[in-house]
Amino acid sequence: MIFWLISTIIKIIVVFGIILLAAAYLTLLERKIAARIQNRLGPMEAGFHGLLQPIADGIKLFFKEDIIPAEANKALFILAPIIAVIPALVTFSVIPFGAPVKILGHIVPLQITDVNIGILFILALTSLGVYGVVVGGWASNSKYALLGGLRTAAQMISYEISLALSIIGVIMIAGSLSLANIVSAQSHIWFIVFQPAGFLIYLIASTAEMNRVPFDLGEAEGELVAGFHTEYSSMKFAFYFIGEYAQIVVNSAIITTLFLGGWQGPFLPSVIWFIIKVFAVILVYLWFRWTYPRLRYDELMHFGWKFLLPLALANIIVTGFVMILLGK
Amino acid sequence: MLFYVFSIIAIYSALMVILSRNPLTSALYLVLCFFAIAGFYVILDMEFLAAMQVLVYAGAIMVLVVLVIMLLNLANAKNIPKDFHQMFIAVISFILLFFEIFLYAIKGSGKVPTGIYTTAFIKTIGNTQIIGEFLFTKYIFPFEVASILLLIAIIGAFIFARRKF
Structure with missing residues (x-):
């Protein structure tokens, strides 16, 4: 019991620290990749090739003046960036990041907790991320922030449905909602082979x-100037940023777990495989950002409701048919 | 112990939903209330229901409510005259509901899972499968009625939205 408690606390601290560190260094990675894509060098001054840049940015943000607009709803204005960060961090508690290891005769799963509804837990938490944006946009009492918050809320509701439906194919094949079981179901073939559309x-x-x-x-x-975080400055602004980059890490980890075989891989230790895969997916996200121009609002809604949603439904139906035909 | 923590949160947030003057604050307290109820489900070993409670109510329905509050900009309407003409109905429904809860509290006894579905069995396979099985076998009729009701609601919403053009 004591051993379990201590090992869990250590896992929580390590995961928490690594995600925050990764979120900070993702800002540097993003700037470097953007620079490479645009044929520039990116941050070069702070440290070797700008390695100390995230720390410099953090110090700068910390010492900036913290402004709360006069007409803003103070309590909600302070609460909103916190709401934006928490779901992203908590999601990681159910993601298995390595094969179980044996320490002092106890088997320790490298996952903070294995709940038997892991996927639903993740979906429930991602659906809460919208509150940070919406509440922040509303509490700022600024028209740009309000419009940004409104747009984001409408967009997130629309895409959340496709997001949830795209996972169902994986659940059908694995036959379990627990992430540890889903990873072990991929020991031979990754689910991306069965579920490319998903x-x-x-x-x-x-x-x-x-x-x-x-x-x-x-x-x-x-x-919209800066949308929902127009009125935010100093550490509250930094919180939104941390939330965004932590979400990139978490989403990459989810994709790795659901579609890319989780921590499984030959030769190297499992944790290394997990990090390699997560890093690859993160690079795809960054690549997206610096390749595509922004969609217009009506295009966004059309794409979400008239293309992604029917495709996700069709994916479920086809998966079901194939599974019945193969007699699984 | 946990039961009392969740109860206090649920009751406090439910009260704040009706007592707070700001509609957005009310909505956020309602989200908190849903969380507390999800906590009850977890205590009852109903993880699936808990996740669904958060996913559907807190994550989807309340977001729509918040969206509508923001669109109508209700927060600035602070000086709404108080309206008490529904007080009579409210008192009656309060008495009825309170009586019902009272009745259950005295007469009701804790229900234990029956048949092959013992608590240990439920714990081994998880309640998600059992809920799914029952929804598509024993309770197929209410399930389908609920689906048709939702379908009608979707069509109705579509018709109302069309009228504007």
């Missing part, structure tokens, strides 16, 4: 869910 839908819908280009309608600079 994988693509999840990739696109999660990009929309995170409000990243080409779906960043909620913070379109050309129209």
Whole structure:
């Protein structure tokens, strides 16, 4: 019992620290990749090739003046960035990031907790991410923030349905909602082979869910200044940023677990495989951002409701048919 | 112990839903209330229901409510005159509901899973499968009625939305 408690607490601290560190260094990675795509060098001054840039940014944000607009709803204004960060961090508690290891005669699963409804837990938490944006946009009492919040809310509701439906194919094949079981079901073939459509839908819908280009309608600079976080400054602004980048890490980890075989792989230790796969998916997300132009609002809604949603439904039906035909 | 924590949260947030003047705050307290109820489900070993409670109510329906509040900009309407003409109905329904709860509290006894579905069995295979099985066998009729009701609601919403053009 004591051993379990200590090992769980250590796991929580390590995972928490790594996600926050990864979120900070993703800002540097994003700037570097953007620079490479645009044939520039990116941050070069702070540290070797800009390696200290995230720390410099953090210090800068920390010492900036923290402004709360006079007419803003103070309590909600402070609460909103916190709501934006928490779901992203909590989601990681059910993701298995390595094969079980044996320490002092106890078998420790490298996963903070294995709930038997793991996928639903993740979906429930991702569906809460919208509150941080909406409440922030509303509490700022600014028209740009309000419009950004509204747009984001409408967009996230639309894409959430496709996101949830794209996973159902995986659940049908694995026959379980627990993420540990889903990973072990992929020991021979990754689910991306059986579910290529589901994988693509999840990739696109999660990009929309995170409000990243080409779906960043909620913070379109050309129209809405900065969208829902227009009025935010200092550490509250930083919280929104941490939330966004932590979500990239978490979503990449979910894709790795559901479609890319989780921590499984030959030769290297399981945790290394997990990190490699997550990093590859993160690179795809960043690549998206610097490749595609932003969609117009009506295009976004058409794409979500008239293309992604029917495709996700068709994917479920086809998966069901094939499974019956193969007699599984 | 956990039961009391969740009860206090649920009751406090439910009260704040009707007591707070700001509609958005009310909506957010309702979300908190749904969370507390999800907590009850977890205590009762109903993880599936808990996840669905958060996913459907807190994550989808309440987002729509918040969206409507923001669109109508209700937060600025602070000086709404108080309207008490429904008080009579409210008192009657309060008495009825309270009587019902009272009756259940005295007469009701804790229900134990029967047949092959013992608590240990439910714990081994998880309640998601059992709920699914029952929905498509024993309770297929109510399930289908609910689906048709939802379909009618969708068509109705579509017709109302069309009228504007």
